[in-house]
Amino acid sequence: MTAADTAALERFRTLLRIPTMSRNAVEETDWPAFDRFVVALPELYPALHAALEQERHGHSLLYRWRGREDGAPMVLMAHYDVVPATDEGWTHPPFGAELTGSGEQQLLWARGAIDDKGSLVAILEAVEALVREGFRPEHDVYLSFGHDEETVGSGARTIAAVLAERGIRPALVLDEGGAVVERIFPGVTAPIAVVGVSEKGITSVRLTVEQHGGHASTPPRTTATVRLARAITRLDARPFPARLTETNLRMVETLGAHATGPLRAVFTRARRLQPLLRVVFGRLSDETRAIVRTTTAVTQLRGSLAANALPETAEAVVNTRIAVGSSVAETLEHIRRAIRDDAVRVEAVDASEPSPVSPADGPEWDRLAAAIGAVHPRAVVTPYIMLGASDGRHFTGICDAVYRFTPFELSAEERGALHARDERIHVATWQRGIAVYTALLRAS
Incomplete structure (x- = not known):
C-alpha cells in the first residue's frame, strides 16, 4: 500500500469513528456527532473544499463542482448517517474502525463501512x-x-427540491444500490455488476383490531390478538x-448469455418461458423470490x-x-382480500410508490x-x-437516468x-471503489 493509500484509509477511519x-x-x-462529521470534512479534504461550492441544508450537504462548459450535470449521492449499533455482539467495536x-485480505470493521460512508468517502x-x-x-458535478x-x-x-x-x-444521478457480486445467478461464474434502474416502493401497512378490554381470566371467544394473528396467517x-x-427479462437475458449448461437455453429464451x-x-x-413480487414481512406487534x-x-x-408495475392502492387491496375480515383495519403509513424505470441503454448507462x-x-x-429504498428515489422527478x-x-x-453486526469491507475493495468513481468523473 502506498503512502497515499495509507493516508486515504486513515481519513476513512476517522470518519467511520464518528457515530x-x-x-x-x-x-x-x-x-453533535453529525456536526463533528461535517466540521471534519474541510480538514480532511482541503482541496475539494477550496474548489467546490458548498451548501448546507439542515445536516445534509450539497457541493457544486463547476464544469468547463454548460451542459446537464451529474449528481453523485451518498449518505453519512448509519443505523444504530452498540458494542454488544460485535467482533470489533462498531465505531472503532479496526x-x-x-494485503488483499485486509478488512476494515465498522458500522457504515459499506452503508454508506464507504461510498461517500470514496467519492x-x-x-x-x-x-x-x-x-x-x-x-457541472454535484455531490x-x-x-x-x-x-x-x-x-x-x-x-x-432545491435543484428542481x-x-x-441532471443527465445522470448515481446513488447506492447494487454491487459487484458473484454466484448469485445459476450458471454464471463471471462477476456481475448489478445496477439498479428502479427500486421497489416501500410502505408500512398497519393492521389494527380494536375491542373491549377486560380481565384475562374471562376472555371472549375471539380476542383482538387472535383476530390479528388470523389476519397475519391469512396474509x-x-x-x-x-x-x-x-427489467427482470433484460437481466435474465443479459446474464443468460454468460451462463453455462442447460440453464443457458432457458435464460436466453426468457420471454417465451416466462411461466417457468x-x-x-x-x-x-429469498432474493430471487423478492425480485419478482411484492413482499410482506410482519416486523412489529403490539398488544x-x-x-x-x-x-x-x-x-x-x-x-x-411494492414491485415495479404495482402500486400502493393495489397492494392494500390485495392485503384486504387476503385477510377477509372487515374488523381488521388496514392502512398505509409513509407510503412510497415504486420508482420510474431508468434506461438500461443510451449514453448515461454506457x-x-x-x-x-x-x-x-x-x-x-x-x-x-x-429491493431496498434509497435517497435516489427523490431525484426521479428531475432526472430520467437515476442509477443505484x-x-x-x-x-x-x-x-x-x-x-447487522460485524459490518466490514475489504480495504482493497474500497480502494477499487474510489477508482470507479474516478473513472466516472473523468468521463463527466
Whole structure:
C-alpha cells in the first residue's frame, strides 16, 4: 500500500469513528456527532473544499463542482448517517474502525463501512485527488450527501427540491444500490455488476383490531390478538403474484448469455418461458423470490400493556416492498382480500410508490458501464430492480437516468452484515471503489 493509500484509509477511519446514528425518534439523535462529521470534512479534504461550492441544508450537504462548459450535470449521492449499533455482539467495536489482516485480505470493521460512508468517502477521495491534479469536469458535478437516509430521507428530498427550483435537470444521478457480486445467478461464474434502474416502493401497512378490554381470566371467544394473528396467517398464506417486468427479462437475458449448461437455453429464451421462470425465481432464494413480487414481512406487534389484561388494541406493522408495475392502492387491496375480515383495519403509513424505470441503454448507462468496466473488466453489467429504498428515489422527478450502484465487490456474507453486526469491507475493495468513481468523473 502506498503512502497515499495509507493516508486515504486513515481519513476513512476517522470518519467511520464518528457515530452518526439515525434514529426515528429525532429527539434521541446525537446531533453533535453529525456536526463533528461535517466540521471534519474541510480538514480532511482541503482541496475539494477550496474548489467546490458548498451548501448546507439542515445536516445534509450539497457541493457544486463547476464544469468547463454548460451542459446537464451529474449528481453523485451518498449518505453519512448509519443505523444504530452498540458494542454488544460485535467482533470489533462498531465505531472503532479496526483493521485486521493484510494485503488483499485486509478488512476494515465498522458500522457504515459499506452503508454508506464507504461510498461517500470514496467519492470524496476521488474528487480530492482529481482537484489536486488540476482536473476539471466538462460539465457541472454535484455531490449530494444526505443525513437521514436510514429514517425518512428528508435531506435528499430537500436537495432534490432545491435543484428542481433552480431548473437543474441532471443527465445522470448515481446513488447506492447494487454491487459487484458473484454466484448469485445459476450458471454464471463471471462477476456481475448489478445496477439498479428502479427500486421497489416501500410502505408500512398497519393492521389494527380494536375491542373491549377486560380481565384475562374471562376472555371472549375471539380476542383482538387472535383476530390479528388470523389476519397475519391469512396474509402469509396468500403471497402476491409473481411477475417478470421488462427489467427482470433484460437481466435474465443479459446474464443468460454468460451462463453455462442447460440453464443457458432457458435464460436466453426468457420471454417465451416466462411461466417457468416465475417458478424458478420463486424457488431459487429469498432474493430471487423478492425480485419478482411484492413482499410482506410482519416486523412489529403490539398488544396489551399487562400480562393479565385483554388488549383493547392489537396492532401489527407489515413492512411491504411494492414491485415495479404495482402500486400502493393495489397492494392494500390485495392485503384486504387476503385477510377477509372487515374488523381488521388496514392502512398505509409513509407510503412510497415504486420508482420510474431508468434506461438500461443510451449514453448515461454506457458512461456508468464503462466506468465499472475500467476497474472490473470481467464483470457483466446488468440492470435490476433494487429491493431496498434509497435517497435516489427523490431525484426521479428531475432526472430520467437515476442509477443505484455501490462500486464494491461484496460477498453474500458481507451483504448480510448490512444493518447487522460485524459490518466490514475489504480495504482493497474500497480502494477499487474510489477508482470507479474516478473513472466516472473523468468521463463527466
